Amino acid sequence: MTITWRAVPLAALGTVAVLLVPVPGTVLVWALVVAAVCAVDALLAASPRQVAVTRSTPGSVRLTQTARSTLTLANVGPRRLRALVRDAWLPSAGAGPNRHPVDLPPGESTRVSTVLAPTRRGDRRADRVTIRTLGPLGIAGRQASLDVPGVLRVLPEFASRRHLPSRLARLRELDGRAAVQVRGAGTEFDSLREYVIGDDVRSIDWRATARRADVVVRTWRPERDRRVLIVLDTSRTAAVRVQDAPRVDASIEAALLLSALASRAGDRVELMAYDRTLRGRVAGFSGPRLMPAVADALAGVEPALVEMDWPGVVSMVRERLSQRALVVLLSSLEPAAVEQGLLGVVGQLAERHQVVLAAVRDPEVEALRTGRGDVSEVFDAAAAERAELERGAVAVRLRQRGIEVVDALPDDLAPRLADTYLALKAAGRL
């Protein structure tokens, strides 16, 4: 049972009665009148439990886009349904106006829709649907909350896709498919063709030339069908807030850009999100099916407050990959975490595979480093300087073990990682 604002003026109307008969009994009588009117109105209201509710939501939506959750309400009771319906969602689902007035004769149905503008990645769940029916006087009514399940999967934003066209152009240059002044020079033997003036004389194939009357040159193309394994670190270091977003978001952007680029370049991309257990995995997808799969797998990835299990990563990589591959570790360069975890086992990875460590740099430390305002800022600057030196030292130790280190600010990480990939590909180091 519930009452509306109309019950308040009804109660206030009793003031007239009190002024006419100024005894306390009048108030009691009027209170009973108000209670009786409310009770009768509530009894005459349609039952909120005689409404058939069906929900339909889009399966998934990319962050920053909007979606619509639609409720179909059918009045299956014998009375006219005058109600207020609230379609409740998690706050981060960004539901717009979600209270819908409904007026339904018996047996009819209607649709109400709520606009959702999600503000967080992952599965956003619908809460209960609350129906508050009103009696004929609109003074009181009845209310029930129904569990009508619904999930909206919010995919990562993939803001770094704006870097994709320029990187694809670079890829085509490497491929030799684009008309450029500098010839694409891959590292994989492609075919033989006749020498034309301007070709590099070093690429003349003398043996083939000897077999034929013409001078023949070898052409090269970039490697194809290499394997790329992206390992996303979702441990405690990924939970660090960098510029209002956890570090893992920047890593996800980088993973999406690299996956898109590598799948266009003809490489086979695999991905796993890992801390102490496997949090998400994409394997065996190629072509246009890859990116939806990657976005879907990364949608629900949240950092956990546990330490990364690097030996576990190494054994999983060994299980998955039999031939040489590019292993991209999307993690961080926290000196303590790297020294205790990654440095011990990364040698085993680096001897079989090309390993790239992509780490998100903290712009706040950079800002602290240049602070000179007062002496406490100078102390902070010294601490930041020391942290940077330690990061640098760890990066050097990783590079000594043959690992490429990409250390970039959150917005730069995705393009920098793509550039590193292209450079490795051009150099034939995959």
Add this chain to the structure above:
Amino acid sequence: MVAVTDTIAPATAPVVGDGTTGRSRARSRWRRARWPLAIVCLVLLVGLLAALPAPRTSTVALAPDNPSANGSRALAEVLREQGVDITYVRASAAALEAAGPGTTLLVTSDATLTDDQAAQIAASEADLVLIDPVWILSLVTSSADTTAEFAPPQVRTAECADPDALAAGTVDVSGRGFVALDDAATTCFPVPGGESAAGAYLVVEGERRVTALADGSLLANDTITAEGNAALALRTLGRHDHLVWYVPSLADTGEAAGPPLRDMLPPWAGPLGLQLLLVAAVAAVWRARRLGRVVVEPLPVTVRSGEATRGRGRLYRRSRSYGHAAAALRAGVATRTAAQLGLPRSAPAPVVIDALARATGRAAEDVAGLLYGPPPTDDTGLALLARTLDELESEVHRT
């Protein structure tokens, strides 16, 4: 590109109702409410029990509801048993209102009375009984006065013709005495063997009877049983059926409090207030019911970035580690400038100093002092070092 699947999820079976019936809802409501209800009932019961029987007592001296040694509850109870109606008041206005002709007005002390109050009491038509009157007696009657000397407690005999005093025989009193100035006044219980005629008991007959007792202990619980104290007190106070027991209070200055607030309001004010209370209650019920429960966001784990760095900076500061801080700043500048000048990371100090001196045009000793000199020992030294290192770095950048 991420392909956004905009397909509508397959329609599931419609949800009708929340799986409850009227009976199950009532049962679950009862189950939820019974313990709170029980606690509320218990609290109400305990409150009622605590409020009901407690006979009110006080610790005011000579008050009829004070059961302790200096109180007079014993006397008041006996008077009540004898059919005397006692009105206990603390305000002079109330005392004068209650004390008409044919009643007894007992004033237990005049120490806190104002002049106006004393004059009003003196003008009262009721029979007066004054306990230990220091200055009020002269206002009440011209036939007697209070002496200044103070006698120690001792047993005295009546030695007068007053029937009340004779009935008491002997009393155990102390305090100031009273002297009669004309025939209307009778004093009894003089100091035994004393020269003065001052007695501890005074009666002035006239239009109204004025009685004065030198000592409040005649009425007090612990001494009333001594000698003939009780007889004197009972006879003095029990002359009329109605006794106004006035214990003057410091808080009462005798000024008229005016009519109570209730009387100044129109008659409909009380019911109107109740009605407004009802309106407020209805509004509260209207606003209290939410349209469905509050939805709680499962918040993600957040760790503030730069926290470790700030913490380390604060540690440096608290321990005044100028050496460590300066070493960090110098190492940072040396590493960056060396990289700008194309020196390897492993370049020894003299090579770095040499290259920097050449790049900036500074003297080699200056650069060496800046990068490898003694650490600063105070705040200003550290700030100065940081600024000079910045300058050095910017100069390298320029070349």
